[in-house]
Amino acid sequence: MNDKVRAASTSQAIAVAPPPCRCRTVSPGDGPGQETSEERFRGLLEAAPDAMVIVDDAGQIRLVNAQTESLFGYERAELLGQPVELLIPGRFRPQHARHRESYAATRQVRPMGAGLELHGLRKDGTEFPVEISLSPLETTDGLLVSAAVRDVSDRKAAEQHINQLAALVESSQDAILAMTLDGYITYWNAAAQRLYGCTAKEALGHHVAMLAQPDHTHEITTLLERLARGEKIEHFETLRVTRDGKLLDVDVTLWPTRARDGTVEGACAIVRDISDRKRAEAELHALYEQQRHIALTLQRSLMGTPPAIPGLATASRYLPATQGAGVGGDWFDLIPLGAGRVGILIGDVMGRGLDAAAVMGQLRAAAHALAKTGMEPRQLMHALDAIVTDLDLPDQLVTCCYLVLAPDTGEVTLCSAGHLPTLLADPTAGVLEIEAPISAPLGVGGILHQQTCTAVPPGATLVLYTDGLIETPGSDIEHRIAYLTHTLKAAFATNDSLEAAADHALAALLPDADGHDDDVTLLLARLPAAPLATATTDLPALSSAVGDGRCFLTKTLTDWDCAHLADDARLLASEVLTNAIQHAQGPLGLRLRRTATELTVEVSDNSPHLPQLRLATPDDESGRGLLLVDTLADSWGVRPTDDGKTTWFTLRP
16 A cells, blocks of 8 residues: 555545544533534544444444444444454454554554555455554543544555556566657556667657657657547557667557546557568568469460461460469460461369469370361360369369361361350451350260351451459359450450450459459460462362362462462372372362462361371382372371361462
């Protein structure tokens, strides 16, 4: 109990206790109807705010007030005549008699047991802390002692709570300081001394700006202004300066302190050293960036770089995910199939990380090799389906779409395994979805993948994409596809550039370029212009077909002003026609196609057996035709068809 509290209690007790005097029962001067001194004394006793106990020199209770009854739980009659030790815990009773004798000798108005913890005892046996002020009363019956007893349980609990808080603040591992609203330090705990290197004596009374860098004092001013407005500032990360000039990364929480009337009168701050955390974060970020770079490098190497195909204008965008390692399973590929045809492949291995990227690499390589054989889209999709099934990836799905562009016929053949619809930007009809059946993703097994053939005008643009471009949480995928369609329509209406259209689409559908959590692929491919000229004739599978074919070829090339190619074209066509007559089934088809850069000659038959290059021995009378084609043609190949196959070769002027 501090001295100020005791003094206040003593003063109050003195105020209610009567001064030393000789009391009488009836005053000679009191007349009828006048109040006696004893009555006035009893009235004062009852009006006292504290419990009042009047004890004689023998320690017997002579008078008590109502507050005594309420405080100790006794009826007044139960107390009068009883030793005052009745109200004292048993462990203090032996020495209490000595204290009474000592007080009788001194007879002073004073607090009882100064410096001691005093306790009262209720009737029910419970103890409680008290303060007691003593006053002597000289009466005709001898010395009486007035004791003013006050229950201080609430104050003791508050003091204990305050002491606990003070101990907690002092033992805190975080620096805790208090300051005035103009920034002068008024409290500084031990942790603040350890953090900043300044003792409390060195810090108290100084401005908190001493803890900031000289060029950051404006930060202190701003924080004090916010605190003055009553704001609480939580987890503000900044730099602070120690006594020896070392910079610290700290996390600061500040809150205003208020006076009784609610006005802000100061502020407190908790400061935590986060230097270790910041270093760990920097190291983790560096490691993350290193792993991300490795993963992206691996992914890009697996995805490869699609070749530039003459006559096919393209624009592509690939954005790795900004979350996690950033790698995923998106891929696309452009595959020159020869004879003016181009294969376009796009796929998405569901999932994230290196596993998805590794599966993507395997599928891309397999799909590219299969496409080069000239197989039709549905055949390629069935082959990929078997590959994915063999990979045994229970947690991953693969969507894929394969298209073959045939500019000479103005057609696109498409097969989709669970992939998003392909869009077609037609210069005259706008941007539309290509109607095509979409089967289950690859790896499901037992699915019959279907293909469709769609007529497209020269100069139209195919738009292929993965779900990372259009899928967002809580959005409807159909609405997002419609939004992409609308965006591309607006882009092509104002600018014919594929690159500009790709940028416009990404900006519209991915406004937060740094916040997407899936990789994104977008591919725009504009169909080549139609051939300058084509010519077709049907031939029977007879030896006479060779001569007829040569005549047709000569006449056509002469009409096209390409007579300088006639010799090589006739020789190679003769070999291919002869091979078809001997080893295939009729009828045969001979088709010529001329573009600005090459002449293509195609021979179709109804046999599914593909011709194979072989080395002929000196005694063989056949087997040299395809070697001759391979030697003289700029390129050649064979592609399966629904009815058989087509063997083709090209010559450049």
